[in-house]
Amino acid sequence: MMTEFDLIQQFFTVKNDANIVASQDVIKSSVAESLIKGIGDDASVVRLPPNTELVTCTDTLVQGRHFFGDWESVDQLAYAIGYKSVAVNVSDIVAMGATPHSVLLALAMPKRLANETWLDEFAKGIHEACSEFGVVLIGGDTTQCDTLVITVTAQGWIERGKAVYRDGANVNEGIFVSGTVGDAGYALTHLDRDIGRQLAHRLHEPTPRIRLGQALANAPHRATAMQDVSDGLIQDLIHIAKQSGVRMQIELDKLPTSEPLNQIPIAERLPYQLNGGDDYELIFTLPKGADIQALQSQTDDTLITKIGNVIGTATDITTNNAKTDKPLIELVFEGKPVTPDDPYPFNTFPDLAGYQHF
C-alpha cells in the first residue's frame, strides 16, 4: 500500500543537505535563496525581498469540469493537467504585475490514479511548468477522492505599492490584450478536428505572460488596470469595467486571432474569442499615447493589440459599484454598433456572458 508520504516522497521531493525542496533540476538561484524550508514540514518558509508585498492566489481544476475526454490516459493529458494547474495560478500572480515565486499543490485523487505511470506524467507536468515559469513547489497535501481535484496556490511578490488592480481604468484610455484570443475555447470543444488539435497546446499548456505583467507594473508602461483572461474576454473585461466604474467599447474586427483560428469564418470563431475562457492572456488599460512598440520589444515581442477604448464612466457613488443604463461593454464591428437584433453570431452575445461556474 502506498501511503501519502511515499507518494509525496517519490514524485514531489528530492533531498539536499539543508532542506527538502522540489525536484527541479535547476531552481533559479534567486528563488532558491529565498526558500528557507520547502516540502516536508508542517508548512513552508519563504524570505521575501525587502520592500516587497506578498501576492497570493488559489485556483482549482476539477475532472469533468476543466478537463475532459480521455483524461485518465497517461500520455499527454496527465502531463497537461499538471502543467496547466501551475500555469493558471502563475497567470493570476502575473496579472497583478508580480514576480511568481512558489506554488503549493493540494491533490485529491481517485485511488486508481495513485499509480506510478499516471503520477509520473502528472508530476512531470507540474515540474516542467515550475521550471518554465521559475517557481518552486514548496508544499502540498494528498488525499483520496472519487473525483480528481487539483488545487494549486501560488505566491509571489511585488515592489511595495506597485500591484496593478482591476479598478484603475479611466475614461479615454485604450484597452489592450496580449497574444491571441479564442484558441483555448475552440480547442476545448474541437479536439476532434485538425484546427482544434493545432490549438490544443493553447488549452493544455497556457503561457502566463510573466515579462509583460512585470513591465506593466512599472514606468514607463504602467497599466491602470489589468487581469488575465480566464473566464472569457467579455466577462473578464466586465470585471475591470465594474471595478473601475467605466464603460468600454470593444472593436470585434480588431481581436487578435491565431493563424489556425483565422481559417474559420468569423461568425464561428467570434463566440470563442469573446466568451471562451482559458486563454490566460493579459487584458489591460493604458493611458493615451502609450508606446506599444517599446512595450513589445521590452517583452520579447509579445503580441499586443489594442481592442477598444474606455468610453465613459459608470459609477454609482453610493455603492462603489458600476451602475449605468447603458451596457458596460459596447461591441462594434467595422465601425458599426452590434446589437442583439443583428444576425448570428452577434445576436448571441448577450447570452454568452462568459463561462459560469454554477
Added chain:
Amino acid sequence: MMTEFDLIQQFFTVKNDANIVASQDVIKSSVAESLIKGIGDDASVVRLPPNTELVTCTDTLVQGRHFFGDWESVDQLAYAIGYKSVAVNVSDIVAMGATPHSVLLALAMPKRLANETWLDEFAKGIHEACSEFGVVLIGGDTTQCDTLVITVTAQGWIERGKAVYRDGANVNEGIFVSGTVGDAGYALTHLDRDIGRQLAHRLHEPTPRIRLGQALANAPHRATAMQDVSDGLIQDLIHIAKQSGVRMQIELDKLPTSEPLNQIPIAERLPYQLNGGDDYELIFTLPKGADIQALQSQTDDTLITKIGNVIGTATDITTNNAKTDKPLIELVFEGKPVTPDDPYPFNTFPDLAGYQHF
C-alpha cells in the same frame, strides 16, 4: 442561476471603501493594516512586517474521507466543515511557531449544496474560525464538483530564523504534548454514543494552540522540534524521529486523557490516543530542565504533559534518513516495554501506524 461571482459576493465578501475584505465583524487591526488587497482581484496582496519570514501551508478536506454521516445537513455539520477547514490549516502555521494571518478558500462543491441554507452555515463556520484565530479570508475559488472538496491555504509569518522544524530533536530531551489526545479519533467513530457526542467538538472544532506555538518559538521555552498531531500521535512522532534522526520512548500511562475518554477502559482508548488523528495538539521536544509550569502559565494554562524522552540517535549519515535496527518509537507501559507479543491492545500497535491517506 447563481454564478461563481454571486456566490463569492454573497457569502464571502463585504465591501469597504478601499478594499474588499472578508466579512468578519472585527478584523484585528494588525491584520487589517497588513492587508493591502483582499478578495476581488486576480490575487491578494499582503504586507509582511519587517524582519519576518512567510509561512504557508495547504490542506484539503474531502467528503466521505474527512467528514461522514449526515454531512449535507445544514445544522451543525455544514458549519463544522467550514470551521474545521480553517482550523486545521491554522494549526499547521502554529506548529512552525508562526503567527497566522490569512487563509484562501478553494471550494469544489456539488450544485445541490450551492443554496443559501447550506452556504450560509458553511460560511458562518469559515468566518467564526477566522474570527476566533485572528485570521482573514483573502482569496479563493469556487467550482462545481460531484464531491465536496475544500482546500484551504493558510499563511502567516514569524521572526526571521525563528521557525521551529521537525528535525531538531536531540538525545535526552523530553517529549511533550498539549491538551489531551484521542478525543477526535474516538468521536469520529462513536458519534452514536454519549461519550462520542461529548467529544464531538474536539472532532468538529479543533483548537489550534496559537499562543503555545508562539511561546515555543522563543526563549526561554524554545522547542527543538515541533509539529501538530493530525495523522495520529505515533505517526506524527515518527516524523520528528525520522527527520531528527533520533529514537523515542513513549510512556503509555502518561498520555493526557480527557474526562469523557477516561471513562473508557484503557485497552479501548489507547488505540485512539496513539493512532487517531485530528487532535491538532502540538507535540514538541524540549531540553532537560525546561520550566513547564512557566510555559503553561504563559499560555493561558494550556495543559502540557511530558509523555516520553528522546533515548538515542538513529541517523544514517549517508542518506540523512533515520536508520536503526531498533524501532524509532519504543512504547512503555507502567515502566515495562510493550511488544507485539503483549495482549490486546498492545499487540495491535505495529499495525496501527497512523492514518493512511492511501
